[in-house]
Amino acid sequence: MAGGIKTQGVRGRTQPMAEINVTPFVDVMLVLLIIFMVTAPLLTVGVEVDLPETDAEAITDSGEPLAVTVMADGAIFVQDAEIAYDDLVPHLRAVLNANNDQRIYVRGDKNGPYDNVAKVIGRLNAAGFTQIGLVTE
Numbered sequence: 001m002a003g004g005i006k007t008q009g010v011r012g013r014t015q016p017m018a019e020i021n022v023t024p025f026v027d028v029m030l031v032l033l034i035i036f037m038v039t040a041p042l043l044t045v046g047v048e049v050d051l052p053e054t055d056a057e058a059i060t061d062s063g064e065p066l067a068v069t070v071m072a073d074g075a076i077f078v079q080d081a082e083i084a085y086d087d088l089v090p091h092l093r094a095v096l097n098a099n100n101d102q103r104i105y106v107r108g109d110k111n112g113p114y115d116n117v118a119k120v121i122g123r124l125n126a127a128g129f130t131q132i133g134l135v136t137e
Contacts, residue, residue, distance in 0.1 A: 052110035054136040065105045066095065067135070070120050072112035088120065089127040103131040 050072075068088070069077040076083050083091050096102045104124060108117035117134075124132055 050109050050111060052108075052136050065103050066092070067105045067107055068092075068120060068124070069107040070109065070112060070117050072109040074112070074116045076120060085119070085123075088123060092124070092127070092129070101131060102129075103133060104129055105133050105135045107135040 067077075067079055071077070076085060076088060078088070078091055078095065092104070106117060106121055106124075108114075108120075121132055121134075
């Protein structure tokens with residue numbers, strides 16, 4: 001047997017080997033696994049904000065949450081888009097298709113005034129959104 005080709009008999013006819021070499025497949029899968037492990041933490045949604053720390057248990061929710069971020073300077077973001085305070089409720093109604101039961105996570109910068117976060121939560125509650133949660137670390 002030379003070079004993966006089997007010889008048969010004295011006629012000199014050769015037949016290709018019928019075994020599948022899985023080593024390249026395993027190599028590709030391991031590289032993809034490493035790529036996904038490195039990029040998964042980078043796929044978090046939202047803007048960078050310094051969250052306060054608490055001892056509360058983590059919420060396990062199966063749906064894709066909608067994040068409203070209140071920055072220290074009072075700027076409001078829905079996911080990655082900056083929204084004016086007066087346009088917050090109409091924008092959320094358009095995004096959620098009038099589904100007031102969708103969970104909304106409010107992320108407030110710990111260095112910002114509590115008043116900014118309280119106003120956003122109050123506005124969401126007054127608009128009929130009932131599933132509002134605060135995000136902490």
